[in-house]
Amino acid sequence: MEKLKLENISKSFGKKIVLDDINLSVFDKEFFCITGRLGAGKTTLLRIIAGLETPSSGNVYLDGEVINYVDPKDRRISMFFENLALYPNKTGFENIAFPLRIKKLPEDEIKKRVYEISELLNIKYLLDRLPRTFSGGEAQRVALARALVRDAKIYLLDEPLSNIDALLRIQARAEFRRLQRYLGKTFIYTTHDPIEALAVGDRVCVMREGKVLQIDKPNLLYDKPKDRYVAAFVGNPPMNFITCVLCQEDGTLYLSHDKFRLDVTKFKEAISDLIDREVDVGIRPEYIEVSKGRIEKGIGTKVLSTEYLGDKLILYLGLNDLIIRAIGNPELTYSMDEEVWIRFSSEKIHILDKKTEKVLV
Amino acid sequence: MTKILLEDLTKIYEGGTVALEDFNLEIESGAFISLLGPSGCGKTTTLKLIAGLLDPTKGRILFDGEDVTYTLPQQRGVGLVFQDYAVFPHMTGYENISYGLKVRKLSKKEIRDRVIEVANLLEIGDILDKKPREMNISELQRVSLARTLVIKPKVLLLDEPLSNLDASLRVRTRIELKKLQRILKQTIIYVTHDQVEALTLSDKVAVMSMGKLQQYDTPKNIFLKPKNKFVAGFIGSPPMNLIPCSVIQKDESLMMDANTFKIDVTELKDVLNDYVNKEVTIGIRPQDITPSLKGGIFKAKVYSVEHIGMENIITAKADDIMIKSIAQKDFIPNLDEELWFKFEINKLYIFDKEGERIWRS
Numbered sequence A: 001m002e003k004l005k006l007e008n009i010s011k012s013f014g015k016k017i018v019l020d021d022i023n024l025s026v027f028d029k030e031f032f033c034i035t036g037r038l039g040a041g042k043t044t045l046l047r048i049i050a051g052l053e054t055p056s057s058g059n060v061y062l063d064g065e066v067i068n069y070v071d072p073k074d075r076r077i078s079m080f081f082e083n084l085a086l087y088p089n090k091t092g093f094e095n096i097a098f099p100l101r102i103k104k105l106p107e108d109e110i111k112k113r114v115y116e117i118s119e120l121l122n123i124k125y126l127l128d129r130l131p132r133t134f135s136g137g138e139a140q141r142v143a144l145a146r147a148l149v150r151d152a153k154i155y156l157l158d159e160p161l162s163n164i165d166a167l168l169r170i171q172a173r174a175e176f177r178r179l180q181r182y183l184g185k186t187f188i189y190t191t192h193d194p195i196e197a198l199a200v201g202d203r204v205c206v207m208r209e210g211k212v213l214q215i216d217k218p219n220l221l222y223d224k225p226k227d228r229y230v231a232a233f234v235g236n237p238p239m240n241f242i243t244c245v246l247c248q249e250d251g252t253l254y255l256s257h258d259k260f261r262l263d264v265t266k267f268k269e270a271i272s273d274l275i276d277r278e279v280d281v282g283i284r285p286e287y288i289e290v291s292k293g294r295i296e297k298g299i300g301t302k303v304l305s306t307e308y309l310g311d312k313l314i315l316y317l318g319l320n321d322l323i324i325r326a327i328g329n330p331e332l333t334y335s336m337d338e339e340v341w342i343r344f345s346s347e348k349i350h351i352l353d354k355k356t357e358k359v360l361v
Numbered sequence B: 001m002t003k004i005l006l007e008d009l010t011k012i013y014e015g016g017t018v019a020l021e022d023f024n025l026e027i028e029s030g031a032f033i034s035l036l037g038p039s040g041c042g043k044t045t046t047l048k049l050i051a052g053l054l055d056p057t058k059g060r061i062l063f064d065g066e067d068v069t070y071t072l073p074q075q076r077g078v079g080l081v082f083q084d085y086a087v088f089p090h091m092t093g094y095e096n097i098s099y100g101l102k103v104r105k106l107s108k109k110e111i112r113d114r115v116i117e118v119a120n121l122l123e124i125g126d127i128l129d130k131k132p133r134e135m136n137i138s139e140l141q142r143v144s145l146a147r148t149l150v151i152k153p154k155v156l157l158l159d160e161p162l163s164n165l166d167a168s169l170r171v172r173t174r175i176e177l178k179k180l181q182r183i184l185k186q187t188i189i190y191v192t193h194d195q196v197e198a199l200t201l202s203d204k205v206a207v208m209s210m211g212k213l214q215q216y217d218t219p220k221n222i223f224l225k226p227k228n229k230f231v232a233g234f235i236g237s238p239p240m241n242l243i244p245c246s247v248i249q250k251d252e253s254l255m256m257d258a259n260t261f262k263i264d265v266t267e268l269k270d271v272l273n274d275y276v277n278k279e280v281t282i283g284i285r286p287q288d289i290t291p292s293l294k295g296g297i298f299k300a301k302v303y304s305v306e307h308i309g310m311e312n313i314i315t316a317k318a319d320d321i322m323i324k325s326i327a328q329k330d331f332i333p334n335l336d337e338e339l340w341f342k343f344e345i346n347k348l349y350i351f352d353k354e355g356e357r358i359w360r361s
């Protein structure tokens, strides 16, 4: 069932177009995640849903009704902002209890709810303290508790984990999903970390400069990005793009590069318009096989730099003047300028039209 | 170029919070080190003590052998960038960045050159005329970073300077910071709760918990040879699983009993002989646990599944323990489904009751 619908939503500040004809639906009880680089318009979109900003054009529907002119406080939408301030002279408990006090809930109900959410966010030890004694991450968790403790139709969470420490963030991801199921509520959640978006969202929406590029389930977004921006943005380390020429010879199609040649006849239907033109080949780092010794059909590259991540080692390899990212074996040592061979199969590649930047394969 | 020594540094805040306790650290001149730890562990407090913004309750701070514990902040040659960016609201970006140089009475031309240089580095060349209220969080953060970098302090203290930047800008700024340090040869202390940043940037990482130093070591050793349970459970993405067990002897064989499962560890007899009938904790990295539909060491119910692109993180619950494991991306179990999990003995880490590591292969 459709909970929230945005129809042709646009927003400009002066001459600057911040949201450009956004259309999307969020289903009831869905965990909907919006991701995009800074300035993509994520916060503005949430503010429009919450009623804190008026769209320049378009409609917002909640439960099938247009709510453009409904006062923010009557929308029953709870919002958490990335830079939300706590009340400095109220304790942690009173900060969280605040929205419940406004609703005049009975005292024991307030207590119960505040403790429940504090337990979940690991902040019980902060309930009696004042905000000025909180560390950065502690303050953010208390603010988050204040947004979640309310009873609302939709919870809008703007970068709720951005200041929370990494360990807690990874735990919080799994907890967030669980929490949302448990509350049975609709969440709209933003993050500039596409991996976090994949991890928490039932569906993920990628925005760029005020436009929606793609909305899909996490695995589809990763495996079937529709254009170059999404392909490059979603994934860490990001996808590699190698420019090749698509050639035809006796009924076979192959990608030609001065260091390699790859048969792609099986994709004929999708790419036959591009014969004799330059195309980009997209290949994710994890699909590149790396070998220290020469391998059959291997492409020679030079190690430019490495990044140690414990369980993984990211290799930056020079191929002509391109930098290729690949995953190395963290137990081996790769020295600067060492020659290594890489290879990948046509099963794992994407082929992109260089002009339209659309992914064809 | 300054060598920093922290000796028994202790800070107890009014109200009794022990933020830092007997903290000892030796930072080589020109080194890039990170303070890594969860929210509230005392990272910011440590930086404030080094910068001279707080007086310690006990202990000493030495710069190149000289006691500076009570030296005025402005005489220490230290630059500090805070996580909550500090900028003058009434000044433009340019005025903010050049402020410290003006105070130092540099020539107009030199001021201009240096401001432009850092502004380009941090990609804020086009907002130098803007006032802080017209900037977004990430721009503010970069202006505040530029303000300090432009002065070229001998010791640079950075308190999560990248936390509000989006992922790709963070990666680029990280690389630039590292390059900058090689050129300027400053001693850098970098505070972060993000282990990826700590592991990839620093020569050495100091892992902290509750005001205490847990381990000070190279990134590789922090990951492969965690000194104790805390470090093991903090590092890795997701971090190591820690499962309480008791060691029991049955005839000739030694078993590890975790309630949910038992494993035969007779081959570790030499290590475990002293621990029979005692409590220990075993540690196993998510990458080393394989979930499958049938066959394994123990059964657990799927609690949450996160698709993070190249792989899936599966969190499962067995009695009251939560286990995270990494699965192939096409392995997608249902919530609450029962799965088998297995791992190899030689991938185990073992910690004693106090949390110290007693074994790894």
Ligand SMILES: Nc1ncnc2c1ncn2[C@@H]1O[C@H](COP(=O)(O)OP(=O)(O)OP(=O)(O)O)[C@@H](O)[C@H]1O
Residues within 6 Å of the ligand: A013, A016, A018, A036, A037, A038, A039, A040, A041, A042, A043, A044, A045, A192, B136, B137, B138, B166
């Ligand atoms: N009140 C305003 N007046 C003028 N411009 C604005 C205003 N609010 C936002 N903008 C601009 O709109 C664009 C989108 O901003 P928004 O805060 O929605 O992006 P975001 O995706 O949330 O970014 P971030 O990751 O930095 O939080 C930015 O370029 C921002 O500078």
Ligand SMILES: Nc1ncnc2c1ncn2[C@@H]1O[C@H](COP(=O)(O)OP(=O)(O)OP(=O)(O)O)[C@@H](O)[C@H]1O
Residues within 6 Å of the ligand: A132, A133, A134, A135, A136, A137, A138, A165, B013, B014, B015, B017, B018, B019, B037, B038, B039, B040, B041, B042, B043, B044, B045, B046, B193
């Ligand atoms: N002025 C203060 N008065 C009382 N307690 C304080 C004060 N400042 C910090 N604390 C407490 O001291 C401890 C350490 O705080 P600190 O700010 O150093 O943590 P941190 O490691 O920087 O955390 P974060 O990652 O959240 O910024 C925390 O428990 C915090 O609540």
Ligand SMILES: [Mg+2]
Residues within 6 Å of the ligand: A042, A043, A044, A082, A158
């Ligand atoms: Mg935002």
Ligand SMILES: [Mg+2]
Residues within 6 Å of the ligand: A135, A136, B043, B044, B045, B083, B159
């Ligand atoms: Mg801090």
